[in-house]
Amino acid sequence: MSNKKVSRRQFLNYTLTGxxxxxxxxxxxxxxxxxxxxxxxxxxxxxxxxxxxxxxxxTDVPVRVDFSYEQVDAWYKSEVSEMAWVYKEGDKIIAxxxxxxxxxxxVNWEGGEHKNEYFCACHAGRYEKNGKNIAGTPPTGPLDQxxxxxxxxxxxxxxxxxxxxx
Amino acid sequence: xxxxxxWVDERLDITPIWRDIADxxxxxxVNPAHHFSAFxxxxxxxxxxxxxxxxxxxxxxxMYYVPDVENAWKSVYYLQNExxxxxxxxxxxxxxxxxxxxMMFLHTLRVFFTGSYKKPRELNWIVGVLIFCVMLGLGxxxxxxxxxxxxxxxxxxxxxxxxxxxxxxxxxxxxLAGDDTIIxxxxxxxxxxxxxxxxxxxxxxxLAVHFIMIRRQGISGPL
Numbered sequence: 001m002s003n004k005k006v007s008r009r010q011f012l013n014y015t016l017t018g019x020x021x022x023x024x025x026x027x028x029x030x031x032x033x034x035x036x037x038x039x040x041x042x043x044x045x046x047x048x049x050x051x052x053x054x055x056x057x058x059t060d061v062p063v064r065v066d067f068s069y070e071q072v073d074a075w076y077k078s079e080v081s082e083m084a085w086v087y088k089e090g091d092k093i094i095a096x097x098x099x100x101x102x103x104x105x106x107v108n109w110e111g112g113e114h115k116n117e118y119f120c121a122c123h124a125g126r127y128e129k130n131g132k133n134i135a136g137t138p139p140t141g142p143l144d145q146x147x148x149x150x151x152x153x154x155x156x157x158x159x160x161x162x163x164x165x166x
Numbered sequence: 167x168x169x170x171x172x173w174v175d176e177r178l179d180i181t182p183i184w185r186d187i188a189d190x191x192x193x194x195x196v197n198p199a200h201h202f203s204a205f206x207x208x209x210x211x212x213x214x215x216x217x218x219x220x221x222x223x224x225x226x227x228x229m230y231y232v233p234d235v236e237n238a239w240k241s242v243y244y245l246q247n248e249x250x251x252x253x254x255x256x257x258x259x260x261x262x263x264x265x266x267x268x269m270m271f272l273h274t275l276r277v278f279f280t281g282s283y284k285k286p287r288e289l290n291w292i293v294g295v296l297i298f299c300v301m302l303g304l305g306x307x308x309x310x311x312x313x314x315x316x317x318x319x320x321x322x323x324x325x326x327x328x329x330x331x332x333x334x335x336x337x338x339x340x341x342l343a344g345d346d347t348i349i350x351x352x353x354x355x356x357x358x359x360x361x362x363x364x365x366x367x368x369x370x371x372x373l374a375v376h377f378i379m380i381r382r383q384g385i386s387g388p389l
Contacts, residue, residue: 027219030251030258031226037249074230074248075240 048149048156053086055093055150062087062109062118062129065095067157084146084157085109085118087129095146096131097160102138118143132166142166190381195388206280207385209273214373216266221366223259231311233358235351238313263305270301282386290379297372300365307361313354321357322349 111119131143147158344352
């Protein structure tokens with residue numbers, strides 16, 4: 001060891017800081033872990049939700065499909081309603097989220113008299129039929145897409161994924 | 167660290183501030199290293215230490231708790247069983263609440279039996295008694311918040327006792343419960359507000375006065 005002597009004052013400083021730090025940590029650690037728990041909770045896998053939309057009634061014109069599911073928000077369970085714009089492209093079913101990529105308002109098919117486009121009333125954002133945002137309008141990306149599936153001829157919607165078409 | 171401290175100290179001269187708070191003599195008769203029996207002088211500090219834990223754990227508990235008849239119990243159940251360390255944090259607040267009363271009582275006994283309440287420290291004794299009342303109030307109002315059967319009936323009893331005060335009893339009861347007959351939604355929100363805002367505010371002021379007085383007058387002499 002070095003020949004540096006630890007003075008009595010230094011020794012006491014180190015011990016008290018150590019013990020005090022240990023005590024403070026053992027008090028604060030559970031509280032901080034408790035507080036940051038929402039960021040560390042395991043993400044729930046998105047299940048497919050059955051809608052009342054018959055697959056063979058879909059055309060190449062987007063229609064509004066409403067659906068609802070039970071949302072568990074900690075101690076509060078509620079029925080949440082959402083909707084999607086759904087159309088057929090050949091055999092493929094495309095379901096787009098109506099949440100505008102600008103600031104989260106809801107877009108409407110052919111809203112505001114914009115033919116063959118989705119229109120967001122908040123800041124006049126516009127998207128093509130496949131969700132691609134039209135340059136020169138506020139949105140910075142294409143509309144999100146839903147995973148789709150079917151059951152007994154009815155449409156099922158899964159979790160939101162980034163747009164794969166635009 | 168040292169450099170940062172010096173940088174701030176050079177500009178704001180903070181050394182005298184913390185020296186004034188932390189750097190003072192501990193007389194021999196209150197130092198357990200000299201006389202082990204002097205540990206009785208620790209109870210005041212321990213009361214404060216647990217109070218700090220109560221404030222911290224309480225702050226964190228309000229991240230999940232809701233003071234509403236529909237959701238209070240459910241939110242407590244959720245934070246205790248579903249949130250990591252919820253049992254620990256609520257446990258700290260639950261056990262600390264009892265422990266703080268015990269420590270405060272022991273501190274009161276020590277002050278009583280060492281005669282420290284005598285002249286010139288009468289005012290500090292009075293402030294101490296007020297702190298005692300605030301602490302009991304915190305215990306009483308906090309007891310209702312989990313909104314389970316025990317909480318409900320304990321509060322019924324407490325409100326009946328409050329109602330038995332001569333002349334103004336009924337008024338106190340209505341003001342605490344928020345309703346003539348129902349112990350419910352308004353009682354819970356009132357108790358929450360009192361527990362989380364009003365009494366802690368009073369407690370901080372009283373503690374500050376308590377500590378300023380003890381620093382001004384010093385610890386009472388040996389027996």
